[in-house]
Amino acid sequence: MNEEWLSAGLDGELSGEEQAELDAALANDPRMVELYDELKTVRSVLRSSAVAVDDATLRRLVAGVEAADVAPVIPLDRRRRVPTFAAAAAAMVIIAGVVGGLGGSDSIPALGDLIDRHEAAAAVIDGGEMPDMMDDMDPMPMDEASDAALPMPAEYTMRHAYVDGSTIHLVYRSSHGDAVSVFRHEGEVDVDDLGAGSMVSSEEADMWSAPMDDAYVAVVDGSGYVWVVVSGAPDDEMMDAMMYDLPRRSPSVGERLRDAADAVVDPFRLWD
Amino acid sequence: MTGADPTDAAGTVPTWDEVARDHSRFMYSVAYRLAGNHSDAEDVVQESLLRVKRGLVNYTPGSLQGWLARIVTNVFLDETRRRKRRPQTALPDDPDRVIVGAPGADEASAMESLPDHIQAALGDLQEEFRVAVVLCDVAGLSYGEIATQTGVPVGTVRSRVHRGRLKLREALS
Known part of the structure; x- marks a missing residue:
């Protein structure tokens, strides 16, 4: 099996045959299990971590788009980033x-x-x-x-x-x-x-x-x-x-x- | 966050108001994970929302969040290419803005910032790996959807997701 199957297995992207092969490898290789668990943690952290953005910011962005659809406007912050x-x-x-x-x-x-x-x-x-x-x-x-x-x-x-x-x-x-x-x-x-x-x-x-x-x-x-x-x-x-x-x-x-x-x-x- | 309303099951085209109200936070999350800072994420989201507003008439009901993530990613990649051609200096985030604001009550319990070193490691990933990981783990797209969006075979997506996570694992350890 390919090591990439570890991530694919976590994502449910393996075929039945591949999944069976992965399961067998995990049952016999402690180092594989360790890597699998670490990848699982990475995946979990990414999926459970929300991005902190307040409602006011989102409303402002939406309002900017609605204004832009009437007349062209400069995207937020763009002007002050142009050196x-x-x-x-x-x-x-x-x-x-x-x-x-x-x-x-x-x-x-x-x-x-x-x-x-x-x-x-x-x-x-x-x-x-x-x-x-x-x-x-x-x-x-x-x-x-x-x-x-x-x-x-x-x-x-x-x-x-x-x-x-x-x-x-x-x-x-x-x-x-x-x-x-x-x-x-x-x-x-x-x-x-x-x-x-x-x-x-x-x-x-x-x-x-x-x-x-x-x-x-x-x-x-x-x-x-x-x-x-x-x-x-x-x-x-x-x-x-x-x-x-x-x-x-x-x-x-x-x-x-x-x-x-x-x-x-x-x-x-x-x-x- | 992932898996929430990934499909427009009703088979209807959402209105602009519905997208703005229900999905702008999702778009922001994808944009922030790709861009790595709030200032750039806001630019990406605003441009993405504009494209969504103008493109809704052509939207074919299906995976709405997949479609939105695709637009956000395209905007991000466009911006990245533009900056490579015309280097600019991004302003640092205003610390006052990088705070947990006022999430909806149903999201408050799930609100947990990604550790700085993980976000930094995400930003250090090569662009193709970062896009694959973000689309998979932030946008919740399947490998097939990511392959369609990025124009590479599913096997390449599988490789990029895995290699990206391996790099992030080093940051976690």
């Missing part, structure tokens, strides 16, 4: 200064402004009124927006599109209700100058990302455009997948992003 937040926040200022080649008023807005725009657009999707800050953005015909858009997985539906000079703001909503904003700007940016954050580079593009305010932000530079993707949650799985799949070789930045996003069409992994 690079302060440094990343500084990038909001830096990015406006490092983008060149656009001229005039077409410079890329600060990331903080883009986050505000994303949140405003997400609120509109959820039925809110158009905030004043969106006044300078003109609605963009959806067919034109589709031509300019990144290829996105079917789960993400473009809900709104706005244009302001050379900046296009595309607003998507997933089938699960999450809002994602994609900003496209003509030009380039040196993502190395964006400050603390995660970096991924490939031959064709570089991606910088970091949690920022109540959002998760990624900046992709390549193909003559700067793409800024803003998600309502700092740990958006689509963003993670985008970032870490970026170095894969494929024909374009857009296709790489789509390939990465396809990997999370089932973001909840319920049916793996």
Whole structure:
């Protein structure tokens, strides 16, 4: 018999034949009995020990989920666990200064402004009124927006599109209700100058990302455009997948992003 | 704790309120044993509850706690992978929160904290062993259910549970 049968026997996972063989071994081997009893104790301790959590904590977690299903929120404690937040926040200022080649008023807005725009657009999707800050953005015909858009997985539906000079703001909503904003700007940016954050580079593009305010932000530079993707949650799985799949070789930045996003069409992994 | 309502015998899909009321404690237990601290367990539970709330419409009546444990484990593993990619510093538990709170009366008699050295030993286990032991001894899943959840053969589950317990036995002794 195999020693693993001791645990399997405790769990009732042996066949009748195996159990008989185990019983015979235990009857003739005191050392086996000793190990069996020790494993039994481990099992008993684990099964009889409850985790101390009070009802208030559970109620708070449930309430957080119910709130999150209305509007994206930061998971508990996540913000204070991100050590690079302060440094990343500084990038909001830096990015406006490092983008060149656009001229005039077409410079890329600060990331903080883009986050505000994303949140405003997400609120509109959820039925809110158009905030004043969106006044300078003109609605963009959806067919034109589709031509300019990144290829996105079917789960993400473009809900709104706005244009302001050379900046296009595309607003998507997933089938699960999450809002994602994609900003496209003509030009380039040196993502190395964006400050603390995660970096991924490939031959064709570089991606910088970091949690920022109540959002998760990624900046992709390549193909003559700067793409800024803003998600309502700092740990958006689509963003993670985008970032870490970026170095894969494929024909374009857009296709790489789509390939990465396809990997999370089932973001909840319920049916793996 | 284990074996309590492991199966949705009525063959009905529970409501969100029922899951939140009757099973969030179970989910927390699984999450805490996997994560090893309350701060991370809360994150895992909240994300898991969100997935449950959004996924209930697709739930097929069966082993409800098996389904819940699967979601908690997936969230935990997702978080673990995420942290490996982006190392972060977990805050230590607030000592004020690591106390026995206000368990239901029917649970009070069973409330017994896992000895610190056992919980520490559980946290030191390789991830695959810890998941197997927690799903078996905390979530109360069968080897077959664990195999389905983790995508490995039943024989591998048998091995992982045993090897995990052997490590914990050393901590106990």
